[in-house]
Amino acid sequence: MAPEPTAEPRVQNVQLRGLPKVSLHDHLDGGLRPATIIELAEGTEIGLPASEPEPLGIWFAEQADSGSLVEYLKTFEITVGVMQTREALTRVAREYVEDLAADGVVYGEVRWAPEQHLDGGLSLEEAVEAVQAGIEQGEDAAEDAGRSIRVSQILSAMRQGDRVREIAELAVAFRQDGVVAFDIAGPEDGFPPSAHRAAFDYLAGEFLPVTVHAGEAAGVGSIRSALLDARALRLGHGLAIARDLDVVSREGEEVLVEFGDMARWVRDREIPLELAPSSNMQTGAAAHWGDQIEDHPFDLLYQLGFCVTVNTDNRLMSRTSLTRELAILSTAFGYELDDIEQFQLNAAAATFLPVEQREELIDLITEGFARKGRRR
Template sequence: MATQKTAEPRVGGVALRSLPKVSLHDHLDGGLRPQTVIELAEGTDLALPASDAEALGEWFAAQADSGSLVEYLKTFEITIGVMQTREGLTRVAREFVEDLAADGVVYGEVRWAPEQHLDGGLTPEEAVEAVQEGIEQGEDLAEDAGMSIRVGQILCGMRQSDRVREIAELAVAFRQEGVVGFDIAGPEDGFPASRHRAAFDYLAGEFLPVTVHAGEAAGIASIRSALLDGRALRLGHGVAIARDVDVVSREGEEVLVQFGDLARWVRDREIPLELSPSSNLQTGAIAHWGTQIEDHPFDLLYQLGFCVTVNVDNRLMSRTSLTRELAILAAAFDYDLDDIEQFQLNAAAAAFLPVEQREELIDLITDGFAKRSRRR
């Protein structure tokens, strides 16, 4: 039987994949190709739940669609398991960049936790070098294919471990060799940023940009700690900030709201929210509002003036891409090309880049959207 081709997602007659995009929240160990997982697992004692790429991809998606961040994170035991050698890390990073470029991403930040990739004997420094080698190979291959992309590393400390300060120092040591920022990841509930205040103090003293996973599996207290203890310049997900906004009344398209102090601060300071629609649905991050994409507070936050960005979180687990996430939002909230462009401009302005390079990125996006729009 012939396989039916899926229509290319379009908004206003323009193919979303052709538009220049910025990806800020994208995990390396959540972006593997299923076939790569299978090939890297060969010769190891890692047992896979499926032996062909399509079935394995379906397994990851099914397991991740649990409504629980804790259960969602268990799928990473397999991907991390095949990323324990220099060759494995380099290959995964190279393909990661190639896949971003094929999706129209012109700037991306890839986050990962070096401490989780040392079982094969690598040092943290060697792991970072291996990932950087793969990133540069991917950038070169993209350029050879007529595409332009730049990717920076965000090193993650695991918030439940005692190595956060060590990884913070590693990030600073490699800031001139591909690392653009720092994050803490892992189980959010019960492990606030305040547990690692000393590490964040150190990063602040070194002026290294920080984003913090917050407001995904825990409430607004998690966001407060990310801002006060972590000095976060961006919020990883940050969905829970909508719980500090009280919708007083709705009349047609008119919505009267009352802001809590934290929500007003995040909005007024334009602190970027790294929202990931499909992932937020899978992990139960939007359970307070409902169980469908239409229930996601993304549109409420956007209409209220929050600095929203669109991200994939984990492409393998959500079987998604940035193009798909944008298409999902456009369908759910009737967004047009101007809205899609605004999300990219928000992300470009929030990138952990020098201001001159952010301005160049903004110009690249503006020009790219203008050219595609004229071709409609």
């Protein structure tokens, strides 16, 4: 696990929490409040390892800190289990938005897999509608609290399952009702995007954007498939792209690097990397480079000009927030306010919003950092 930052992290004496932020990679079923899990589990057959919020939150973080994506994913059996009704989905989505707004997020894209939430009798369409209702309630609640936030849905299909095309069609059907993109999630190794080429061909024909979990638990081949077979416009995690770099020499702070063809393509085309530092350490995704946050290839990729973005992945499992992830990186690599701003600008430009709205978001971030940065 990464070291804990201070309660109110600062960079150059500016509170990070108050800065406008953009969240691109954050799972709905990985962001529940422990207290909500306990309440939703009442009256069900779901057994919880703790009956109080604090120890339950600790249990999730400890279980997730396994060094294995497969083991990490097992913690979702509980969170998905309590999200099987319209009321539960709406509540979780509402609280999700409220929690992001409280952390200074002004725009977020929440990803989740509708096919995992049908045990209570909901249809796929009803599940998407329930989440959208919660999102809108959360946006209204944030507005009433003096915060402005907008959240869009990314529908994920489970890559090991047989409903990928069906979820792709669902995403297209709801593209005017809150859904902005499609994703595949689940165990990456052994389930490449190429196995679902027909679904991705369909999405390309419908011009619906795609982001793919790739380069987290599998190597550069997974990224290659995401780019070629899925036409991914963003890479979910994607840190394995650093394996296509050959560090030729190091002299002090000077590093000479040779690019592989794919790494150069990703860098030169500015394909955004949805990096999640704490999660990457927990799942072993960064183990190739070391076991400390300072070993994470985030800084190498940033210094080489890749379009890096900072994300939480699963706030419950990592006991984290976007503010905390930024603080961890700032401590590890000595980032200053300009760097933090650049990460948010990268994320704003990478959103699946129309270009006019992306430009408005960029202006909002620039103005917010200028205003907050003067209050030192």
